[in-house]
Structure formats: structure tokens, C-alpha cells
Amino acid sequence: MGNRCNLLSLATALVLGASASAPSYAAGKLNLASLDDGSAHFQRLLVTYAAGSAPRRDAASFQRSIDAAAGTASRALGGKALQFQRLRRTADGTDVVVLNRSLDRVGALAAMRALAADPNVVSVENDIRMVPYLTPNDTSFGQQFGYGAGAGGIRATTAWDTTKGEGTVVAVIDTGVTSHSDLNANVIGGYDFISGDGPNSGLPGNGFFVAVDGNGRDANPADPGDWNDNANICRTGNSSWHGTHVAGTVAAVTNNAKGVAGTAWGAKVVPVRVLGRCGGYGSDIADAITWASGGSVPGVPANPNPADVINLSLGSGAPAACPQIYRTALQGAVARGTVVVVAAGNSDADVTTARNASNQAVGYTMTNCGTVISVGAVTSSGARSSFSNFGTAVDIAAPGSGILSTVNTGTRTPTTEGYASFNGTSMASPHVAGVAALVQSVAPTPLTQEQMRTLLKNTARAFPVSPGAKPIGAGIVNAAAAVQAARTP
Ligand SMILES: [Ca+2]
Ligand SMILES: [Ca+2]
Numbered sequence: 001m002g003n004r005c006n007l008l009s010l011a012t013a014l015v016l017g018a019s020a021s022a023p024s025y026a027a028g029k030l031n032l033a034s035l036d037d038g039s040a041h042f043q044r045l046l047v048t049y050a051a052g053s054a055p056r057r058d059a060a061s062f063q064r065s066i067d068a069a070a071g072t073a074s075r076a077l078g079g080k081a082l083q084f085q086r087l088r089r090t091a092d093g094t095d096v097v098v099l100n101r102s103l104d105r106v107g108a109l110a111a112m113r114a115l116a117a118d119p120n121v122v123s124v125e126n127d128i129r130m131v132p133y134l135t136p137n138d139t140s141f142g143q144q145f146g147y148g149a150g151a152g153g154i155r156a157t158t159a160w161d162t163t164k165g166e167g168t169v170v171a172v173i174d175t176g177v178t179s180h181s182d183l184n185a186n187v188i189g190g191y192d193f194i195s196g197d198g199p200n201s202g203l204p205g206n207g208f209f210v211a212v213d214g215n216g217r218d219a220n221p222a223d224p225g226d227w228n229d230n231a232n233i234c235r236t237g238n239s240s241w242h243g244t245h246v247a248g249t250v251a252a253v254t255n256n257a258k259g260v261a262g263t264a265w266g267a268k269v270v271p272v273r274v275l276g277r278c279g280g281y282g283s284d285i286a287d288a289i290t291w292a293s294g295g296s297v298p299g300v301p302a303n304p305n306p307a308d309v310i311n312l313s314l315g316s317g318a319p320a321a322c323p324q325i326y327r328t329a330l331q332g333a334v335a336r337g338t339v340v341v342v343a344a345g346n347s348d349a350d351v352t353t354a355r356n357a358s359n360q361a362v363g364y365t366m367t368n369c370g371t372v373i374s375v376g377a378v379t380s381s382g383a384r385s386s387f388s389n390f391g392t393a394v395d396i397a398a399p400g401s402g403i404l405s406t407v408n409t410g411t412r413t414p415t416t417e418g419y420a421s422f423n424g425t426s427m428a429s430p431h432v433a434g435v436a437a438l439v440q441s442v443a444p445t446p447l448t449q450e451q452m453r454t455l456l457k458n459t460a461r462a463f464p465v466s467p468g469a470k471p472i473g474a475g476i477v478n479a480a481a482a483v484q485a486a487r488t489p
């Protein structure tokens with residue numbers, strides 16, 4: 001009841017602030033919907049100061065501004081005094097601010113409002129938490145129906161007569177990769193973008209609970225495992241090896257009389273690590289999108305292998321409005337000529353109208369960010385996978401049920417390589433990313449994001465089983481038809 005009263009008074013204050021009486025800040029600065037990412041506790045906020053403003057230029061001025069905000073928020077909330085601290089600056093100039101204790105939603109609103117009171121601030125949002133779009137299927141091994149000419153297949157086997165994606169680079173922004181003899185030859189470069197948990201996170205692991213590898217950002221994207229034993233923090237489970245599985249679907253070593261095939265097995269995969277234990281932060285993922293596409297990120301060496309295609313088999317675990325930090329990063333990537341493909345999500349919900357905890361129709365991030373090519377999942381019979389998100393913003397579908405690919409077999413840290421069958425739009429997205437790489441490898445000039453979207457949709461194969469009232473795009477991606485169309489001027 002107390003929370004409700006506080007929330008109402010805050011909402012009232014926002015309305016008044018926007019009235020004619022000389023508001024100290026514009027309500028539009030606050031992305032309140034970013035609080036609806038499924039989290040109950042908030043400790044990392046993203047604040048963007050205007051380019052050229054003193055806090056943007058000068059560390060002391062920045063500190064004064066956030067100290068003032070911490071004081072304001074402390075007085076509003078009571079309890080232990082709040083302290084704000086800059087963790088890092090992201091590629092687009094946004095600062096990640098960590099709090100000395102976690103706040104509930106009402107507290108986070110007060111903290112965001114206090115930060116927004118500085119007239120130099122142009123936006124404040126929560127650093128939303130993202131999760132891999134995988135439905136684990138631990139021990140069931142299946143067949144790779146996805147590449148063939150069956151009801152659910154993408155006709156890659158035909159496309160391979162023309163191209164295997166030679167000369168293209170696909171960045172897999174995920175949990176990193178493990179060493180695998182059916183994958184290693186097609187993996188190059190990469191980076192680990194998982195920053196530390198920040199001070200006073202309350203998490204175990206000496207500041208690296210999410211990172212697992214014992215440090216923050218580093219040049220080694222190896223996946224150390226993402227197992228979790230602590231049900232108070234997130235769902236418990238063994239390590240997923242999600243990134244290794246997704247990378248294998250893009251470009252497993254193929255025609256080597258061993259294991260599995262990949263969609264674009266002439267392409268190279270750049271593994272970019274952003275998801276660790278219990279998921280990953282939007283601020284790290286946004287920087288990874290910028291870096292993977294050839295943009296610059298402070299403190300990180302330039303990517304020597306800029307991606308033709310980025311695959312993002314991840315998203316918000318609950319309906320959440322797209323953060324501005326993603327919009328900026330995605331627009332930058334597309335402007336640099338990178339095609340961005342994302343998983344639609346596994347909640348059997350509408351990607352743009354699913355309602356958040358505040359009953360706003362916000363949908364699921366990443367698809368609701370726009371710009372992206374969004375992929376739903378089908379089964380081997382070409383029917384919509386029962387878990388697949390849907391809606392008019394889903395562009396195309398690809399195999400996502402019972403997908404066999406490369407993994408590690410360790411339950412915690414990596415042990416021996418293996419293969420496993422997973423379900424998820426996480427598995428569908430890399431089929432489309434692989435087809436996009438096949439297309440770029442034969443196109444006379446590289447297609448833009450919008451040209452790629454149009455080509456993939458125009459060449460898609462009609463669904464053999466109608467998804468009915470839960471649309472998942474123009475049809476099932478058709479590698480053979482897409483490659484053929486790309487070669488034709
Ligand atoms: Ca690290
Ligand atoms: Ca690392």
C-alpha cells in the first residue's frame with residue numbers, strides 16, 4: 001500500500017513537472033518502461049548527458065551532478081544514504097551509474113527522477129537485463145532437418161551449390177564459445193564485453209558473478225560456463241553453452257565427415273561475449289553491437305573483423321520497452337553496413353503488444369527496437385514452434401525446434417566437446433543470419449539492412465502449416481531462393 005502511494009505521488013509529480021510552470025526537466029527524459037524488464041531490484045542506471053555539457057566533458061562535474069542526484073534521491077527515499085558511482089562510459093557516450101544498494105521499482109523511479117533533474121541530462125533509463133532465448137532440452141539428440149528440403153527445411157543444401165558464405169563474417173553476440181573441433185576452424189577474433197558487477201552489487205563472486213571468468217572486459221571470448229546454483233538470484237541450472245550452439249548453426253565446420261553442418265560454413269564467426277551467469281546487461285550488449293559492426297568503444301581495441309551480419313539470440317525475458325541505448329547502437333551498426341538479425345523470443349507472446357508490469361503494450365526487446373530482422377521459430381513440419389513469439393514485427397521464420405549443434409558437455413566449466421539438440425528462437429535466428437551471410441557473399445554489392453529484409457521476405461517459402469492468428473513473418477527463410485535472387489541484378 002505504501003509503495004502504491006509513493007508511485008502515485010511520483011506519477012503526479014511527473015505530470016506537474018511537465019506543465020507550464022517552468023519544469024526542471026522534461027518527463028520525456030525518463031524511460032520509465034525500462035524498469036519493466038522482469039527485475040525486482042535495480043542497481044544500475046544509464047544516464048546520458050548532453051554532448052558538450054560540463055558533466056559529459058569533465059569527471060569532477062559529472063561526479064557533482066550524480067552526487068546531487070544521490071542526495072535528492074536519499075532524501076526522497078530515506079534509509080541508508082544512496083551513493084552513485086560511474087562504472088563506465090558506453091560507446092554512445094552514455095554513462096553506467098551504479099548505486100550502493102539495490103532499489104525496488106519505486107526507489108529506482110526516484111533515483112532516475114533525481115538524475116534527470118540536472119538540465120544537462122538528456123535521458124535516464126534502467127540498464128535492462130537480457131537473457132538467452134533458449135529452451136534447454138538436455139539429453140535429446142535429433143537430426144538436422146533444418147538445412148534440407150523437408151517441410152521445415154531452409155533449402156541450404158541447394159544454396160551451397162552456389163555459395164557457402166565465403167568471405168563473410170558473422171558476429172555471434174552471446175555467451176562466448178568453447179573449443180570444438182567441429183567449429184574452431186571457422187572462429188576468428190572476438191571479445192568479452194561482460195563488465196564487472198560493480199561495487200556493492202550484493203552478488204557473490206568478488207565482483208564477477210555474471211562474468212564468471214574472474215575479470216571484466218577482456219580480449220578472450222571463451223565461455224567459462226554460465227551455471228547457477230543460487231535460486232535467489234536467477235533460475236538455477238547447468239551451463240548452457242548457448243553461444244557455442246548458436247555459432248555452430250551459423251558456421252560449424254562442414255563436409256568434414258564429422259558431427260554437424262553449419263548454415264554458412266564458408267563464413268567466419270566472431271564470438272562476442274555478453275551473456276554470463278543469469279544473463280547480461282544492456283549496456284554491455286549495446287557496446288558489443290557497436291564494436292562488432294566496426295564502431296569504436298572506449299577502452300576496447302578496434303574489431304579487426306567487422307561483421308557483415310550480427311546475430312542476437314537474446315532479448316528481454318519479460319515485456320520491456322526498447323532502451324534508447326539499443327536504438328542508438330542498432331542504428332549505428334546498420335549505418336556501417338551490418339545486417340542485424342535477432343530472435344523473436346520464446347514466450348508465445350506478441351513481440352510488440354505484449355503488456356509489461358505497468359500494463360503498457362511494449363512487447364519484447366530486441367524486436368521492438370525496430371531496425372532489426374526478427375526471426376520466429378518453426379518445427380520440422382513447418383508449423384510455428386509452440387513457444388515462438390509472434391506478431392506483425394516478426395519478419396521471417398526458421399527452424400527452432402530440435403536443432404542439433406555444437407556444445408560442450410561440462411555441467412559447469414568446459415570439459416569435452418559434444419553435440420546437443422536445443423529448442424528456441426535462439427536456434428532459428430542463426431539460420432537466418434547464416435542465410436544473410438550466404439546472400440552477402442554473392443551479392444554484387446552488399447545489401448543494406450532494409451534490402452536484406454525485403455529480399456529474405458520476398459524469397460521466403462510459404463508456411464506449409466499456417467501460423468494462423470500468431471503470425472511469424474513472410475514464411476520460412478529460403479536459402480536457395482535468397483541466394484538466387486541476390487545474384488540477379
Ligand atoms: Ca572477462
Ligand atoms: Ca573472458
Ligand SMILES: [Ca+2]
Nearest residue numbers: 253254258260
Ligand atoms: Ca561437421
